[in-house]
Amino acid sequence: MNGPLVMAAAFVFAMAIGVPIPFAAGLATVAGLLIADIPLTLMAQAAWTAFEPFPLVTIPLFILAGQLMEQGGMSEKLVTIAKRLVGAYKGGMGLVTVVACMFFAALSGSGPATTAAIGSITIPAMQKEGYRSRFAGAIAASAGALGSMIPPSNLLIIFALVTDVSIPRLFLAGILPGLILGLMLMVVVFVISWKNGYGGTEERFRWGPLLWALWDGKWAVFAPILxxxxxxxxxxxxxxxxxxxxxxxxxxxxxxxxxxxxxxxxHAFKFTAIVIGTVLFILGSTKAFGQLVTIFDIPSDILTLFQGLIAYPWLIMLFIGIFYILVGMWLESIPQIIIFTAVFFPLVTSLGIDPVVFGIFTVMTCEIGFLTPPIGVNLFVAARISKISIEDISVGVLPLLIPYILMILILVFFSDWVTWLPNLVYGPQLR
Structure with a gap:
């Protein structure tokens, strides 16, 4: 029997009947082990090696830090700074949401956490100013996804652990795409708000209130600098x-x-324990899955499948991006990165694509997964705050997906600029 096909069938069937992702990956792994006549102890050994890397401690600590900063009042200070910066313009509170999410992303490292921390403050304020609820929620959800790109990013850390790519390099590479994506979101928010007459106090921007807000929130601003x-x-x-x-x-x-x-x-400790417990369970069960992918030589099969397209790396990246986006509609980001990076990473590096660029590309496609049902976590968080249905907010977020799609196309066709900052700081990476 074909091991990879049995593994894929077991995984898809388990998910189709509602088995949680870690257990579905575990069942598929067991099926693959039995077919390959490999002792089941490989799963325990794989879990041990998955938990062994010391950088893994970074994830729960950053999650806890984000919770402490949110619960401690930093998010309110960041919203005030953003309000003084862009709040006077048409669609001001929507722009405030995007800017505040960009600030908080540099504290939390998590898309859903950023959506919850900033959206809980700005969504009710936007609703009071007459924003349509689904648009207000969509702004918070789409801007909150920046938490997975602007460092420190938990998804970038997971990618680094799976591929042995440098975490500092990935962090530096995520800064420019995150900032540019934030600006593109602001343009879309401004255009829609101007068209519908949302918000805007019409008062002129003044340096005095902004400088005062910066001074009052200096401890929050200093956090990402530190x-x-x-x-x-x-x-x-x-x-x-x-x-x-x-x-x-x-x-x-x-x-x-x-x-x-x-x-x-x-609450902060409880939230951190739940999240990291989930992450470790997923990491442990999918690590063996990834090892079997290598044992069955699936990357070579993938390379053979794309043999006729090797002369067109951009086309292969487009296919991978479409695949990731479709999978991200059904699979959570962490298992998606762990499982499919093991399949596609050898392929893209053999094509000469920079591993750092592929890391940014992977996380960018996962951000779209945050914004697409039925698994879109950011949508659920924002819908709960907005008090609307997931169907309603899914419609509202559609125009705000345009910047993400454009950024993916930019990464496919013009990617050299992504590595400019890490190369400037650490020098060019040897391949």
């Missing part, structure tokens, strides 16, 4: 930076903004 600046200056590693972020969030939340209480602290 975290990312420390990494790029070589003061501490990404794992140490995550620990520094937790300590900083605790200090500011308890003693400066004084927004943290024992109840909020408990």
């Amino acid at each position: 975290i990312l600046g420390g990494i790029y200056a070589g003061i501490f590693t990404p794992s140490e930076a995550a620990a520094v972020a937790v300590a900083y969030g605790l200090f500011v939340g308890l003693f400066v903004y004084k927004g943290l209480t024992w109840v909020k602290l408990l």
Whole structure:
């Protein structure tokens, strides 16, 4: 029997009948092990090797840091700064949402966390100003997805762990695409708001209120400078930076903004434990899945499948992007990265595509998964805050998907600029 086909069939069937993704991957792995006559102990060994890399500690620490900063009051300060910066223009509160999400993305590293932290403040404000609820929720959901691109990003860390690509390089490479994507989202929000007459106080921009808001929120603004600046200056590693972020969030939340209480602290620890428990379970079960992909030599089969298109790397990247987007509609981002990176990474690197570029490309397609039902996590978070149905917000987010599609096309056809910043700081990467 064909092992890969049996594994694929077992995985798809298990998901179709509602088996959770980690268990579905586990069942497919067991099927593959039995066919290959490999001891089932491989699963335990694979899980052990999946949990062994020290950088893995970065994920729960950044999740906890983001929760502490959200619960401690930093998100409100960032919204105030964004309001003073762009709030006076047409669609001002929508623009505020995008800018605030860009700020908070540099604190949380998570798309859903960014959507929840900023959307809970700005969505009700947009609704009061007459924004249509599905548009207000769609802005928060689409801008919140920037949390997976602007560093520190949990998805970039997962990609780095799977491929051994440098985390600092991926973080630096994510800055420009994240900022450009944020600006493109602002353009779409402004055009739609101007067309529908949403928001805008018509008062002139003034430096005084902005500088005061920056001073009042200086502790929130300093957080990404401390975290990312420390990494790029070589003061501490990404794992140490995550620990520094937790300590900083605790200090500011308890003693400066004084927004943290024992109840909020408990909520932050509980939320972190649930998320990292889920991540570890997925990572453990899908690591063996990825090893079997290598044992069955699936990457070589994929390479053979695309043999006629090797002269057109851009076309192969387009096919992979379409595949990732379709899969992202049904599969959560973390298992998607772990499972399919093992399949496509050898292919794209053999075509001469920079591993860092492919990492940014992969996470960008996952961001679209955050915004497409039925699994779109950001949509569920924003819909809950907006008090509307998932169907309604799915319609509202359609025009805001345009910047993401454009960015993917830019990454496919013009990708050299992505590595400019990491090459500037660390020098060109040897392949």
